[in-house]
Amino acid sequence: MHSKAHxxxxxxxxxxxxxxxxxxxRSCWDDVKYCSKRCASNKHRLPLDQ
Numbered sequence: 634m635h636s637k638a639h640x641x642x643x644x645x646x647x648x649x650x651x652x653x654x655x656x657x658x659r660s661c662w663d664d665v666k667y668c669s670k671r672c673a674s675n676k677h678r679l680p681l682d683q
Contacts, residue, residue, distance in 0.1 A: 640654045643665065643666075643668075645669075646666065647668075647673075
């Protein structure tokens with residue numbers, strides 16, 4: 634079994650949260666920019682100050 638601690642992660646430019654690699658993204662991980670469909674649809678909004 635693999636450890637989830639070794640999975641790559643990225644920072645979502647909309648919500649500023651880190652999200653981890655998922656198996657469904659294995660062929661397109663370099664193209665993934667947003668953590669969810671909700672953030673992808675709100676990409677025109679400015680990120681919240683955190």
